[in-house]
Structures are given as structure tokens and as C-alpha cells.
Amino acid sequence: METVLEVTNLYKKFPYKTNFFGKTEKYLNAVNGVNFKLHKNEILGLVGESGCGKSTLGKTIVSLEKPSSGNSTINIDGEKIDLNNLDGKKFRKYKRYIRMLFQDPFTSLNPRLPVKDIIAEPLHVHYNYNKYQITEKVSEIMLKVGLDPNYMKRYPHSFSGGQRQRIAFARALIMYPKILVADEPVSALDVSIQAQIINLILQLKKEFQLSIIFISHDLSVVDLVSDRIAVMYFGEIVEIGDKKDIINNPKHPYTEALLSAVPIPNNNNELNNIKLTGELPSPLEKITGCVFSSRCAYSQEICKKKIPEFNNNIKKNHFYACHFDQNLKGINSYLEAND
């Protein structure tokens, strides 16, 4: 399978405390050594709890934030390009291949610009089209995301949440990117609208030959859209693999806990989800053992001392960072209990 994006050993630290001379004494570790590959035409779901560094990882991949170390490279026609090392014209040239979609369509569209200008802004920045070409391109992309081009001159305030997210899609896709980083694209929307947008994503993926990183905190949404799932905890990817494997055969205790928390409709039984106890480790300190050891039900001595290797792998596509190889409860067990 062709790889379009490769993230290796990516770290992102934010300055947290500076001393009198302006030198940073303490860093907040948001992303801690992340490795993964994105294949062509696949949707990789990135799940994790709030504050685990999902969005920061997404922003670093699209070069909105500079990584502290490590790199993320995009493969264009066999050429490996690290956006973070480029600037000016070259940066813009390759930026067309990877675009980001923001979470909240109510804040990601400038209220003072008509929809046409919002959608066409990438064209204004990257190309020198005249206004007829721009109008043409905008109406073309609006049709593709399911918007009426007659609404081009309207302002964002006259659109609903779902329509706004479509505008954001049009803006992200107008330069026909290869990779799209979608940062929680549905979590700000109503459930019925969520379904529409998810269908739109699947349709656009086919039409535009997109590879998508789908960031979400909602496992059920990720389950619907993605081909592979990466589970993130505390700035690290703790498990990554095909959707089926992750959902039905989780290997990492954190994935198990996440799956147990997925709400199941018509559940007459008492909630038997796994309740995580214990504290999150401090993001300011260096962690000696497994990141999840403080809250893990299966935690043992070794977990606090040794960092688990990430290359544990049962099939060739399923990686997880745990010392033990256990068969944990997948989503099936909850569905069966319900029947």
C-alpha cells in the first residue's frame, strides 16, 4: 500500500514556565514521540480523550505548529517533503497537497466575508486567477460539497451548522489536496447533521481520492468512517490497527476502557463500563514507565518502571504499546450482553 504521509518520532512541547532571563525552564509535553503512516485513500481515525494531544498532532502535521523534534513528511510522486523545513513559495507549493478542516464551523469562518471569498481564499493566496475563474471554481466546488452556488454572496451568519461545515469543506478542498486533516469535523454539530457530514466525507473521499486523518473523541463516529484507528493517550499513540481489530480485539487496556464507554442504545442492563480511577500523570514531568500505568486496572510493577515497546504486534497491521499480550473485551461483548 502506498504511503502518503509518514510521521516519525514527532514531539511537540510548549513552553510552560520561563525564568527571569526568558529561558524556558519547564515544558508542557503535548505530543510525545508519535509514529504512524497514512496510506493512500484511507481514513485513519484518531481517537482519544480531551487534552490528549490529538488536535496538536493534527496542527503539527499540517505545519500550523512547528514540531519540537521529529518530522512528518508527505509523499508526492515518490518525493518525500517535510513541510516544516520549507518556507515562502516552496511551502505554498506543497501546502496545496495537505489541508486542514477545523472543528467548529461557527468560529472557523470569518463573519465579515461572503462565502465566495471564504471558499476562494486559498486561491487568492496560492494562485493568480481572475475573478471569473474564481467564481467558476467556487461554484464548481460548492456543487461538489452540496451547496447551492447561488448562495455565494451570502455571509456565514445565514447558514446552519451543517451548511457551514460544508463551506469549510469547500474551502479545504478547493485546491484538490491529497491529504485532509479533519479536526473533529462533526463534534460541533447535531446528531442528524453529523450523519449528513459523515456521508459527505465518505463521498468526497471517493471523489477526490483523499487520504484523511479523522480526529475525534467519539469512537462510534470513528467506527463509522475510518479504515484504521489510532488510539491516543497522553500525547502518545497507544494502539493502532485496522478498525475491526481495534474494535473487536483491543490489546491496550485504554482502548478497552474507551470501548466500554461507547453508549449503546436500548441498553436495559446496568452500565458495566470500566471506570478509570487514578490520576493522569503530569504533562510537565518526564514519565518513567507506561503512560497509562497510573490508571490501568492491569497495572503491575514493570509498568511503572519500563516504557513498553510499541512494536508489539499480533498481525502485521496491529501495533500496541503494552507489556502484556492479553485478549481484552471488545465492543462485541457489550453488544452481546445487551441481547
Next chain:
Amino acid sequence: MSDLNQQTHFGLVFENFLKSIPGVTGMIMLSILIILSVFAEFFSPNNPYKNNYDHIYIPPSKIHFLDENNNFSFRPFVYKRIEEYDLETFETFYKEDFSQKKNIRFFERTWEYKLFNLIPSNLHLFTLEDSSEPFFLLGSDKLGRDVWSRACLSGRISLTLSMLAVLSSVFIGSFVGILSGFYGGLTDWIIQRIVEIFTALPALPLWIALAALIPPYMDSFDVFMIMIFIFTLLGWTLTAREIRGKVMSFAKTDFINSAKEIGASDLRIIFIHIYPNCMSHIIVVSTLTIPQMILSEAFLSFIGIGIQEPMTSWGFMMKNAQSIETLGSHLWILSPVFFIIFAVLGFNFVGDGIRDAVDPYTVR
């Protein structure tokens, strides 16, 4: 319906503004003042520049619609004044001679002036039919000049001075504020320390010191420009701070992030995204700063270090009211106070109206 949806932000704001009662009231008040001062000569029955030593400290004329027999006439009139002396205090006072009616005539051609300093004209809204009879709507001052005419004329200086001062401080303040809020870090730190130094300047001593530096024979227009400069110097810091805060709150929003994400230049982000979004805030801040400027100008001119002859402003007109004698016998000299109150209230009302209207997306 589609028309409504295509409305620009400012269209929506304006629509909302028209719904606010204080806003519209303020707008009307300001329009009255601006029309009065732009067409000051047209509204003046007497030449505001002409000294008339026969008519010193004449109290306001009483305008009647009913004569002594309670007969109503549509045409307003005044009675002839008779000057009398109190034989003990030698104070002059005036009585009305009910036998002599003097009608007020409208759109009469009397003394000549140049409209906008260009178009010669002699048309006036109202004058007295008998030009020998003193006719002062708000009385006359110690040089026998008409207070009403001068107050209309003063509006020009008072309003333009304060508006120009606000305009220039908003210009500088928004530039500095955007620079400081957008770039942050060291730039922000340095700019904020400079702003703090300027806010720490003691305003009153500085004014007096600068006024003392102005030579007494200086051209009054130069004094006017220097006053604008001083107000700008002391006023831009407030705007800079306000706009910095606004820019900082915008800089974290997703639409700025998404502009950065596509690789837009800083200039593009500032002028397409940040500045238009700050604009309504800037307008509110400036309409609410204009009254402060009007008051400071009045204050400076009142204590005698501001506007100089032959220019005149509302504060300058009240300079004569510093003595007990004036306060005791010629209280009408203080009438420009009402113009100041009218202007300040007007601007505050408009500012409040705009502030309520700038966020048209929230439903109240």
C-alpha cells in the same frame, strides 16, 4: 429573504442601530449640532465676529407669540427694550416696551458672509425686521457679540478638533494595537511598556507646559493643530490597549488559524481578517472617546491655554464666566454649557447604540 441573507455585516449593524432608541436620539442630536455649526452663519442673525460696544451684556431677548392682550400671532416677535438704571447700584436692567412690537422675519438677506469660505451669501434663517434693535437669542458677551451666533460657530472648532484628535489617535492606536496583539512576544512587551510610559504622563501639567511653549503671537490655526497633536499624544494609548485586547482574542480563533493554515501572509491576515472584525469595536471606542476630547478641549480653553482669538470654541466662550460678576449678573454667558452637554450626550448615545448593534448575530 435572499436580500436579507446577502446583507453585509455593516448593513446588519446599521439595521440594528436604527432599532435602538438612544442611538437614534443621539444621531438626531448630533445631526442638529453638525448642521448648526456647518451652516453657522445662516443660523446667525448677528455677525458673530463683529464687536458692538453699544450692546454689551444684553440679556437674551424674549420671543413672544402672544401680545399683552393675549392675541396670538403666528409670526414671533419681540418688544423694544428700554434700558433703565438702578439708581442705588448703577446696575443696568432692561424692560420691555409693550407698545413697540418688532417682528422676526425668516430667510432675510442682511449681513454678508461666505458659505464654506467660498460661496458669498447674505441669506439668514431669521433676523429682526428692525436692525437697530438688539436681538440676541442667548444674550451678548462683553464685546457685544451674539452668544447664539458664536456658539453655533464654536461648534465647528469644538467638533472638528475632537473628531480629528480621535481620528488620529485611532489611526495610531489601531496600528500599534494590531502590531502588539498580532505579533505578541517581545514586540508586545516593548510596545506595552511604551504605552505605559505614555499613560503615566501627567496630562494636566503636560498640557499647561505645552501651552506655555506656544508663543502668544502664534497663528490660531497652528494652535488648533498643536492641540490636536497634544490630544493625540495622550489619547492613542487607550485605543491601542483596547484594540490589542481585541486582536489577541481574534488571533486565537479558528478563522485566523485557517488563514494561517493556507499560508496567508501576515498583511492579508491583518487587513482581510483582523481589521474588519475589529472595525466595529474601533468605531464604538472612538465615538465614546469624542466626548472626552470635547470636554478636555472645553476645559483647556476655559482655563485659557487652548483655542485663541479669532477662533472660538464652547469652552473658550465661557472663559469670561470665570468672574463672580459674570456669574452674578450675566449668567447667559454660560449658555455654551448646554451645547457641550448636548454634544457629549449625543456622542454617548450614539456610542451606546452602536455598541449594542455591533454584534448582530446574537438575538436579544
